[in-house]
Amino acid sequence: MIPFNKPYLTGKEAHYMYDAVHTGKLSGNGKYTKLCQQFFEDEYGFKKCLLTTSCTDALEMAAILANIEPGDEVIMPSYTFVSTSNAFVLRGAVIRFIDSKSDQPGLDEDAIEALINKNTKAIVPVHYAGVACDMEKIMNIASKHNLLVVEDAAQAIDSYYTFSDGSRKALGSIGHLAAFSFHETKNIISGEGGLLAVNDERFIKRSEIIWEKGTNRSAFFRGEVDKYGWVDIGSSFLPSETIAAFLWAQLENLEDIQDRRKQHWQMYYDGLKNWAEQYCVQLPNIPSFATNNAHMFYIVCKSMEQRSEIIQQLKDHDIHAVFHYLSLHKSPYYQKKHDGRDLLQSDRFSNNLLRLPLYYELTPQQISEIIKIITDVKG
Template identity: 70%
Template structure:
């Protein structure tokens, strides 16, 4: 069976983990944590990066930082993982679900303004498959209505947005805050793991406090205060040095990993064009303003029956494709809270999108041979 995903190891992970253990500091915020954080700040232009135990934790930190409270509204795409919405629900927010674009599962930026009310506090664009949302429009709306933008960049490491001004910006560096994932299904992994990107300086000091269980411990160790104590709400969001050491081995090899994944993605795209026409399925769309980080390759079928048949066919040939999100607005938890709007594109992607295997060591030719011959 060709699996949907297989974690790639660079060979340096255990070496760095051993080094972290030997250092005598494995509880977090040590050498490897700082190396990983500095990497994101230097390479992607993030003002302050903080490692977390998951992308979910990073989103929950973001919800605390913007002071989400009961009655606030947060606009979130319905076609996303539950953590995108749950982080704000935990703080008492009402989720207002937005539909996807027709050409891509990303949030439809043209429909956002109609969803904004006096209670709206934030917009959370999700860069699905590592492909940028139309961030100029989103940031303009945020400025117009005094809203926060929190990028869910879980899938978007090393992917970029080219604005109307021609400036190329890393995803995760544009919104006020952003969250990355290093789950084993992502391009760069640490098993579990995430990162909060702070791009608005007003949040930097408080982010460190929330990250350290609500204490000013980081300031104390930098010598900025003579003692530390409990000064705000927070939780145990920072990961151990073992996780950070594993992650550092991956980050050191980012360019190598990305190069191979992009080769796989391009081979799929180039060889499935005729298949797509013959079977009336759609290939991924990369807008002019977005780059491709080869996080995912997917097909969009005409209906759920066609998708089910395709999945069954490939599994019989020892290939393991999978579908993706179930619309959050129709989930058992939230369907009674949704305002009843028809989110037709979200539902279409729920029924029709299928993801093909994509990982570093994949032999794409094997998959293509089974699909095409």
């Protein structure tokens, strides 16, 4: 059997977790939490990093920091995971869903300004499959209308955006705030886990307070205040030290993991390109301003029927391939709240996109087998 995903262990995870236990501090913000946070700040230029128990928690922290209140409007793609929306709905926001581009599931940047009004508070671009949205365009729009930008970079670890002047920045370092995921399906994992990246200095002090359940506990332990107490809203967003220890083992092997995933991705692309052109199947598009972190390899079939046939053929050979999001504007929860605009590309990706197995231990022979089964499907 070839599963859709298989979590990869570098070999050091259990050792570091054991070491974390023996430090005598398991509740978080210890040795491994600090190592991980410093890694992200040094490697990717984030101004402040805080590990969280999930990307969902990081997004919820971002919504609090953005001071989202009932009636505020937030613009985001409909083709995304529910956590992107939930984080802001929990604060009372009205979500204005935007369509995907025709050649890539990320949001259509050219459709953003038409949705902006006096109630708009934030834009939440989602870097689908780790491929950058046009962040220069988005940040210019945000600056023009005095809006905050929260990057949903759940899938975008170690991926970059190139600006028109040739400069390059890591995804998650461009918006005011950003959220990452270390769920077991991501490139770098800790089972469950996430990260809030804070790039606007206005939010740094408060982010730490929200992270520590609304207390100034971190400042107290640094000797900055004489005592700590409840000074703001917050929650239990801080993960345990064992989660951070597991993550540290992954980060030490980031380059190796990324190299292997990129090899797998390229093998899929090269093996499917001619078939895809012949049978009107869309392969991933990497814009000139984006890099590929090989988080995912997907195909967009010409119809739901074609996708179903490919899924069945793979299943018959014990290979697990899966579709992805259902458009949030058509979800049972939100469809009556949506403003009625058709989001045709989002629906097309919901109906036709298929994700193929992609993980570190996948072999070239297995990828070749998957490619052969798919390319045997004619039309």
